[in-house]
Amino acid sequence: MSPPTNEELQRRALAHIPGGVNSPVRAFRSVGGSPYFVARGRGSRVWDVEGNEYIDFVQSYGASILGHADPQVVESISRAAALGSTFGAPTEGEVVLAEMICERVPGLDQVRLVSSGTEAAMSAIRLARGFTGRDRIVKFNGNYHGHSDSLLAGAGSGVAEGALMGSARPDSAGVTAGAVADTTVLGYNSVPELDETVAVVCVEPVGANMGLVAPRPGFLEGLRSECDRVGALLLFDEVITGFRFAVGGATEMFGVTPDLWCFGKVIGGGLPVGAFGGRADVMAHLAPQGDVYQAGTLSGNPLATAAGATVLARLDRAAYERLEGTAERLAAGLSEAFAASGVPVRFPRVGPLVGVFFGDGPLPVDFGTAAESVALGRYPEFFHGMLDAGIALAPGPYEVMFPSLSHGAAEIDSTVEAAARVAAAMA
Numbered sequence: 001m002s003p004p005t006n007e008e009l010q011r012r013a014l015a016h017i018p019g020g021v022n023s024p025v026r027a028f029r030s031v032g033g034s035p036y037f038v039a040r041g042r043g044s045r046v047w048d049v050e051g052n053e054y055i056d057f058v059q060s061y062g063a064s065i066l067g068h069a070d071p072q073v074v075e076s077i078s079r080a081a082a083l084g085s086t087f088g089a090p091t092e093g094e095v096v097l098a099e100m101i102c103e104r105v106p107g108l109d110q111v112r113l114v115s116s117g118t119e120a121a122m123s124a125i126r127l128a129r130g131f132t133g134r135d136r137i138v139k140f141n142g143n144y145h146g147h148s149d150s151l152l153a154g155a156g157s158g159v160a161e162g163a164l165m166g167s168a169r170p171d172s173a174g175v176t177a178g179a180v181a182d183t184t185v186l187g188y189n190s191v192p193e194l195d196e197t198v199a200v201v202c203v204e205p206v207g208a209n210m211g212l213v214a215p216r217p218g219f220l221e222g223l224r225s226e227c228d229r230v231g232a233l234l235l236f237d238e239v240i241t242g243f244r245f246a247v248g249g250a251t252e253m254f255g256v257t258p259d260l261w262c263f264g265k266v267i268g269g270g271l272p273v274g275a276f277g278g279r280a281d282v283m284a285h286l287a288p289q290g291d292v293y294q295a296g297t298l299s300g301n302p303l304a305t306a307a308g309a310t311v312l313a314r315l316d317r318a319a320y321e322r323l324e325g326t327a328e329r330l331a332a333g334l335s336e337a338f339a340a341s342g343v344p345v346r347f348p349r350v351g352p353l354v355g356v357f358f359g360d361g362p363l364p365v366d367f368g369t370a371a372e373s374v375a376l377g378r379y380p381e382f383f384h385g386m387l388d389a390g391i392a393l394a395p396g397p398y399e400v401m402f403p404s405l406s407h408g409a410a411e412i413d414s415t416v417e418a419a420a421r422v423a424a425a426m427a
């Protein structure tokens with residue numbers, strides 16, 4: 001029997017999975033066409049069910065930093081699986097991963113492991129409210145903190161396709177006005193004046209769900225001092241930046257220490273994990289010690305903690321230098337390829353991440369300016385041109401490119417050559 005084609009799987013997926021996907025951005029809605037179904041991956045590459053090979057810059061939206069199917073990670077998962085995959089009792093693996101996370105991030109005393117970034121952010125918000133006794137949360141338009149109700153306003157990424165501007169209007173049907181009544185949505189990169197109703201300010205220290213938007217100098221420092229002035233907590237959502245930008249993530253990179261952190265993606269080594277953490281006095285408010293309830297049957301799962309620990313152990317300073325060098329070569333190469341074609345586009349780089357903004361003029365600094373670039377409507381053509389040339393990018397204009405440690409000079413050069421042909425066709 002011959003293996004199924006992409007088209008056949010898409011037809012079957014649509015019959016029994018809403019929209020054919022288990023996470024909306026995978027559905028190609030914003031670029032047109034229908035998805036390739038991945039059969040396997042290795043390092044920087046993925047192969048679809050029809051045997052087409054792609055250099056992959058999706059890398060599970062940053063969950064995979066070593067590249068796919070890293071032999072050490074595969075080995076640690078198999079070893080853990082053979083010992084039993086979940087127990088409902090504490091394991092050594094959880095202790096090891098928590099130690100590794102806290103050792104690396106300056107100012108972080110304790111973490112609780114959960115199963116996704118969404119769960120981490122949702123729980124961190126509850127903890128902040130419980131700790132401060134205040135209701136209001138502040139977030140920034142275009143920052144994504146997962147899909148829990150109170151954070152699903154101005155949330156960028158996949159939900160930005162139909163984004164409602166302004167504050168505290170839900171991004172999604174089914175989220176009540178009440179659920180976001182205590183959520184204030186503000187513009188990224190401008191330090192707000194807070195008051196004493198604010199429990200927590202949530203921020204992506206580098207915006208990576210509205211394309212790639214760097215924090216302006218002084219933005220994170222300004223949030224820190226405004227939070228201190230009114231007694232609010234500062235939460236860095238490092239689900240993307242954590243363990244990707246530096247050993248100590250964006251916290252180390254920018255030298256600003258929040259009170260609470262969220263992690264996910266990299267720390268699970270490709271398995272479902274999230275974590276939230278903070279200062280010991282804040283974390284003491286969590287159950288079973290404190291009165292803020294939070295729990296999870298599969299939290300701190302042995303397979304996930306084994307994979308995560310294996311990945312973190314590999315991420316030393318040299319690894320980050322290499323990753324950043326790769327991103328540098330990619331951003332420079334893409335810019336050059338497009339400069340020759342005359343198609344106006346910017347490829348911003350922050351640390352190891354590369355973004356794509358069509359148009360010219362200054363780089364976007366917030367969701368509004370990012371949306372202006374997306375409105376030019378050129379991303380779908382770029383995306384499909386690259387895909388046809390064997391380069392897989394995220395199928396949405398608000399995502400970023402995630403080079404991994406498996407992407408070498410050869411992969412970057414092939415990507416840049418493909419981009420030069422796509423640019424010429426787009427001119």
Ligand SMILES: *Cc1c(COP(=O)(O)O)cnc(C)c1O
Pocket residue numbers: 061115116117118119121144145146147204209237238239240264265274
């Ligand atoms: C991906 C992401 C999340 C949500 O994580 P999930 O594991 O998809 O629930 C939260 N915050 C940021 C910044 C993210 O990029």
